[in-house]
Amino acid sequence: RTSTRRGHQVVHCRSWHHVWALPGNAPVDYAALYGPGYYGAGAAGADSISRYRLEEIEPSKRAQSLWSLRLLARYRPPGRLLDVGCSAGVFAATARDDGYQVRAFDVSETAVQFARERFGIDAQVATMENADFPAGSFDVITLWDVIEQLEDPWAALRKAAGWLAPGGIAAVRTPNTRSLRARLGGLANWDLVSPPEHWHLFARDSLEKLLQQTGFEPLHMQTIHSDRVFYRRAPRWQQLPFWISSACGGGGGL
Numbered sequence: 001r002t003s004t005r006r007g008h009q010v011v012h013c014r015s016w017h018h019v020w021a022l023p024g025n026a027p028v029d030y031a032a033l034y035g036p037g038y039y040g041a042g043a044a045g046a047d048s049i050s051r052y053r054l055e056e057i058e059p060s061k062r063a064q065s066l067w068s069l070r071l072l073a074r075y076r077p078p079g080r081l082l083d084v085g086c087s088a089g090v091f092a093a094t095a096r097d098d099g100y101q102v103r104a105f106d107v108s109e110t111a112v113q114f115a116r117e118r119f120g121i122d123a124q125v126a127t128m129e130n131a132d133f134p135a136g137s138f139d140v141i142t143l144w145d146v147i148e149q150l151e152d153p154w155a156a157l158r159k160a161a162g163w164l165a166p167g168g169i170a171a172v173r174t175p176n177t178r179s180l181r182a183r184l185g186g187l188a189n190w191d192l193v194s195p196p197e198h199w200h201l202f203a204r205d206s207l208e209k210l211l212q213q214t215g216f217e218p219l220h221m222q223t224i225h226s227d228r229v230f231y232r233r234a235p236r237w238q239q240l241p242f243w244i245s246s247a248c249g250g251g252g253g254l
Helices: 054-073 090-097 109-119 153-163 180-185 204-213 227-232 236-247
Strands: 002-005 008-013 018-021 080-084 101-106 123-125 138-144 164-173
Touching (some): 054 138, 090 101, 153 164
């Protein structure tokens, strides 16, 4: 099935629940797309970034990061970690504090500067296309909310696989096309189908297929509830429906 969104043709594979948008003729200037205007840098105060005040979301982002790190520790002890698409640097800082040797990069100069100055992260401005690390440089590579933003996630994951040491792992988080929200509202109305920010959106089966096609062996996969719950720091009882939905495979993210 095909549709049009923001001037781009969008294809929906009903068999694998993979949704992707076709790039236009003109290349996207990602540095400009994710510039100061996208992050609203300083709009809510000198210490603000992203669409929220960092001081308000940092505790919940730290909690989410620790949850992710506990999951990673099941399969690999702390070691050399690369955070791809590090954004403001909260996860990278949490991983460093948890014993990892952290490096990071992001396409946004605004985000990288903030991560360096606020958290002292070893971060650089780069994309998956031009980032360069020796083979076997990392034990863990994280791609939180990244692959949906790439025009070619297959090429990116193959490149990441080359940066991993033997026995290394990659951790991916991405929106879930089979989430309860996407099903209830319909993919045609889902706001996460949003080129040029989002090009590829996956369900459990299509994400597993992507990982296998790029040389990975899936170790663990589950749905998780939306970041919005963390951002709002909702009381536990208000979070319960989200956790139940996630346990049943309908969480907002994979």
